Amino acid sequence: MSNAGCRQPARRGKGPEACDADIQVDDRCPDTIEITIFVAALCRARPGWRRVPPLGTKPDTRTVTAMTSIRSIKGFKDILPGEAALWQSIEKTATEVLGAFGFREIRLPILEKTELFARSIGEATDIVEKEMYTFTDRSGDLLTLRPEATAAVVRAYLQHKIYAQDPVQKYYTIGPMFRRERPQKGRYRQFYQINAEIFGVGSPYADVQLIVMLVDLLERLGVTDAQPHVNSLGCPACRPDFRRALLDFLAAREERLCADCLRRRETNPLRILDCKVPGCREATRDAPALSRFLCAECRSHFDILQGALDALGIAYLIDNRLVRGLDYYSRTTFEIQTSALGAQSAVAGGGRYDGLMKTLGGPDIPATGFAIGFDRLAEIVAAGKGTEIPGPLVFIAALGAEAQARAFPWLAALNRSGIWADMLFEDKSLKSQMKRAGKLGARKVLIIGENELAANTGQLRDMTTREQVPVSLDRAVEELRRHLGADG
Ligand code: HAM
Numbered sequence: 001m002s003n004a005g006c007r008q009p010a011r012r013g014k015g016p017e018a019c020d021a022d023i024q025v026d027d028r029c030p031d032t033i034e035i036t037i038f039v040a041a042l043c044r045a046r047p048g049w050r051r052v053p054p055l056g057t058k059p060d061t062r063t064v065t066a067m068t069s070i071r072s073i074k075g076f077k078d079i080l081p082g083e084a085a086l087w088q089s090i091e092k093t094a095t096e097v098l099g100a101f102g103f104r105e106i107r108l109p110i111l112e113k114t115e116l117f118a119r120s121i122g123e124a125t126d127i128v129e130k131e132m133y134t135f136t137d138r139s140g141d142l143l144t145l146r147p148e149a150t151a152a153v154v155r156a157y158l159q160h161k162i163y164a165q166d167p168v169q170k171y172y173t174i175g176p177m178f179r180r181e182r183p184q185k186g187r188y189r190q191f192y193q194i195n196a197e198i199f200g201v202g203s204p205y206a207d208v209q210l211i212v213m214l215v216d217l218l219e220r221l222g223v224t225d226a227q228p229h230v231n232s233l234g235c236p237a238c239r240p241d242f243r244r245a246l247l248d249f250l251a252a253r254e255e256r257l258c259a260d261c262l263r264r265r266e267t268n269p270l271r272i273l274d275c276k277v278p279g280c281r282e283a284t285r286d287a288p289a290l291s292r293f294l295c296a297e298c299r300s301h302f303d304i305l306q307g308a309l310d311a312l313g314i315a316y317l318i319d320n321r322l323v324r325g326l327d328y329y330s331r332t333t334f335e336i337q338t339s340a341l342g343a344q345s346a347v348a349g350g351g352r353y354d355g356l357m358k359t360l361g362g363p364d365i366p367a368t369g370f371a372i373g374f375d376r377l378a379e380i381v382a383a384g385k386g387t388e389i390p391g392p393l394v395f396i397a398a399l400g401a402e403a404q405a406r407a408f409p410w411l412a413a414l415n416r417s418g419i420w421a422d423m424l425f426e427d428k429s430l431k432s433q434m435k436r437a438g439k440l441g442a443r444k445v446l447i448i449g450e451n452e453l454a455a456n457t458g459q460l461r462d463m464t465t466r467e468q469v470p471v472s473l474d475r476a477v478e479e480l481r482r483h484l485g486a487d488g
Pocket of ligand 1: 147148149150181187188192325326350351353371372374375376
């Protein structure tokens with residue numbers, strides 16, 4: 001922020017006169033505000049000190065608001081250590097599965113030009129119309145916090161002309177996305193996705209491979225009620241016929257549609273099939289099915305997909321209403337739905353987007369992919385097995401300065417060899433050190449007090465069985481490693 005136009009705040013002296021200082025508040029000068037807050041705090045802390053109101057024209061009400069505690073933004077959540085441990089284990093399993101299917105990681109910026117999302121996701125989608133976090137930066141560029149990753153992965157593939165060396169690429173990327181939706185369980189404004197994309201393969205087997213990979217990952221994570229829903233949205237050759245048939249069908253039912261669907265009728269009538277408003281669902285119950293309008297190529301693509309899923313024994317549901325909320329899809333769309341999350345039933349969604357490369361100015365290269373909602377997946381996995389917070393393998397309860405000085409190098413050596421060991425850096429009683437070890441969930445505690453130092457032998461207590469074994473203090477690190485099963 002520029003300080004142009006900011007009058008320097010003058011804070012004179014350290015005593016009560018600091019409160020009487022000539023504080024000039026200027027909205028453009030953050031330093032001034034900081035000093036005002038500081039003075040206000042001083043005045044509150046010392047009875048009798050007086051704060052002179054700022055010389056500006058407005059009363060300084062910000063002082064009061066700024067002192068209240070700051071909370072996170074609505075729809076943005078913290079992932080605290082217990083949950084983060086679960087996220088790490090899900091991510092580890094996911095990267096193993098993705099690696100086995102031949103996907104390599106790509107890491108991309110969180111901020112992109114707004115035009116990228118407007119052109120790919122579609123101007124008339126909910127995401128682009130009302131959910132993006134878009135702003136103009138200092139040089140006047142219109143930028144957006146990515147609401148999804150697919151457009152950015154395609155942008156990178158085109159920008160670096162990766163297709164020129166080898167058009168067939170399999171990428172995955174994991175990270176935060178931003179959509180200003182109405183927050184509720186399973187729906188956040190900052191959420192995380194695991195994205196997988198296959199470029200350069202038009203075959204339905206690529207779509208099937210994505211579904212198999214999703215099913216495999218969910219199985220490994222213990223998600224038992226995941227059901228794939230599949231559909232075909234046709235292609236630019238056959239979809240216009242369906243669109244016309246749908247509009248004819250809707251013409252007689254206009255008055256039963258919600259305001260959003262009336263608008264969608266002009267911009268994106270297929271989305272009406274996906275509307276969750278009960279009146280709209282009822283009005284479109286007998287709408288024509290897209291599958292009846294597929295051209296020969298799209299029909300064959302969808303048949304091969306179903307045949308391959310059948311051959312693999314993967315149960316799926318054909319869902320004619322699965323149109324998805326992004327405009328770039330053609331042919332296959334799919335979602336993995338579960339009953340675990342109530343209204344937010346889709347834990348993953350994706351499909352084929354053969355036209356997107358061209359829309360973004362690249363060559364005509366087919367593509368298909370999916371994104372898993374990481375937050376939703378973590379909630380389902382946590383509900384299945386609970387969040388287990390691991391504790392240190394050993395806690396060193398060193399009593400007194402001499403024991404602390406002796407034990408600290410052992411702690412450092414254990415930590416540096418990859419063993420989670422912990423101790424208190426304060427001289428506390430054995431009782432409070434044991435309490436701390438219990439709170440951390442330590443598996444074992446090494447106790448060293450005056451007697452143990454004199455005998456040059458510590459006591460290693462198992463926190464579950466309460467059994468104690470002697471540990472020579474001259475070889476403490478080696479012996480601890482042996483007892484912890486970490487010396488192999
Ligand atoms: P999407 O269906 O918009 O597709 O999002 C994929 C998944 O992200 C959803 O199934 C859901 O689990 C999760 N998700 C979406 N919005 C939220 C939210 N507000 N809070 C929590 N989780 C959410 C896409 O994003 C496409 N880019 C997928 C794709 C990749 N298609 C082809 N390649």
